[in-house]
Amino acid sequence: MLDTFFNKLSKGTTLTEAEKALFTQHVTIKKLRKHQYFLQEGEICKSVAFVSKGMLRCYIVDEKNNERIIQFAPEGWFISDISSFITEDRSNLNIDALEDTELILINKAAHVYLETAVPEFFKFNYAQYRGAYIALQKRLIDMFTLSTEEKYTKLLSIYPDIMQRVPQHMIASYLGLTPETLSRVRKKLSVKKTDA
Amino acid sequence: MLDTFFNKLSKGTTLTEAEKALFTQHVTIKKLRKHQYFLQEGEICKSVAFVSKGMLRCYIVDEKNNERIIQFAPEGWFISDISSFITEDRSNLNIDALEDTELILINKAAHVYLETAVPEFFKFNYAQYRGAYIALQKRLIDMFTLSTEEKYTKLLSIYPDIMQRVPQHMIASYLGLTPETLSRVRKKLSVKKTDA
DNA sequence: CGATTTTTTGAATCATATCAACGTACGTGG
DNA sequence: CCACGTACGTTGATATGATTCAAAAAATCG
Secondary structure: OOHHHHHHHOOOOOOOHHHHHHHHHHOEEEEEOOOOEEEOOOOEOOEEEEEEEOEEEEEEEOOOOOEEEEEEEEOOOEEOOHHHHHHOOEOOOEEEEOOOEEEEEEEHHHHHHHHHHOHHHHHHHHHHHHHHHHHHHHHHHHHHHOOHHHHHHHHHHHOOOHHHHOOHHHHHHHHOOOHHHHHHHHHHHHHHHHHO | OOHHHHHHHOOOOOOOHHHHHHHHHHOEEEEEOOOOEEEOOOOEOOEEEEEEEOEEEEEEEOOOOOEEEEEEEEOOOEEOOHHHHHHOOEOOOEEEEOOOEEEEEEEHHHHHHHHHHOHHHHHHHHHHHHHHHHHHHHHHHHHHHOOHHHHHHHHHHHOOOHHHHOOHHHHHHHHOOOHHHHHHHHHHHHHHHHHO
């Protein structure tokens, strides 16, 4: 049941069977059908979720009622509103399923418990946050320095299958573009390719 | 000498005198005069720096030779290229002093040692990274959702003294604008204010 | 004080957003 | 399984906001 999860943890970590049993006891499994929410704005984020199957998106709705996608979370990733999870303030993020998905939920009590009971888990989370910070900084730099075209091709090079799994207008939103602009960028690129 | 540093650590952490002594032994002090570099692109980032006095900026140079400022680091903040520090790859960031500044440097060996010798330091860094990640995510959201005008006024509300300490064109760079655009935004805002 | 850097202003240009219309794919219930 | 309705993607025309380039004004530094 928790295979993918232990797989993820075992990158740089070795868990004993006893420790694995602790996880099994303290986490819960949740299934979400396409379009169902893991978190809606206004709620307090009660859990960190590991995606064992499927895919979610995290988005914010701006004052013009545009959805702005902050992050995608396919299987093997964690998703949560960490800020709300830590402070227990209401979230302004929405997280919903783009496909039927399966989550492994770690609520706050479990999270605190597991981090002390399993020091490796604490270290793992440390490395996760550090890695997430580095990745986000790179993304911010890309937002600043890359052209629209480059942003799109870079996304494709990192996630080659993303166009198969995610509707185009959501990719536009993730890149900070309108759907129309992304459509035109793609057209231009396909023409370029044909030229060669 | 390390007062501001211990002050920072003591938020949520209590260090014994013995532990403080360990820090004193393992860190080094470095003074930078205005315009001097803590890190230049192409170098490997050898230390994490705590700013005890002064201010630095972290920037990247894009292919059109524009400087893009990623981050400012006034006293009380940490600055480093964490990615380069961890992986020991060459950095593509530049970090230099905007004023005469004083840094407390923790090199890799010291960092590793102190994190194991002082568990509180490990926890502190965990919280730092997590906080940095949350803050960066908020910044990314602001970049997406705020108008140019709002980005500028929000920056001012968070760092009211920033215009006094940082040249305007660097603030423009931080916000992802040209200096001309920021100048015009400021003019528009000052007219609005006069109207009232 | 003069020299250099920074900020401001103006005009032209460019990239993306916006609005509107059309074509296409999709899945849902009859 | 087909038909219909809703979503999604494309295309065109126009508007908007920011950039670019150039030059003057203001501030800062040695």
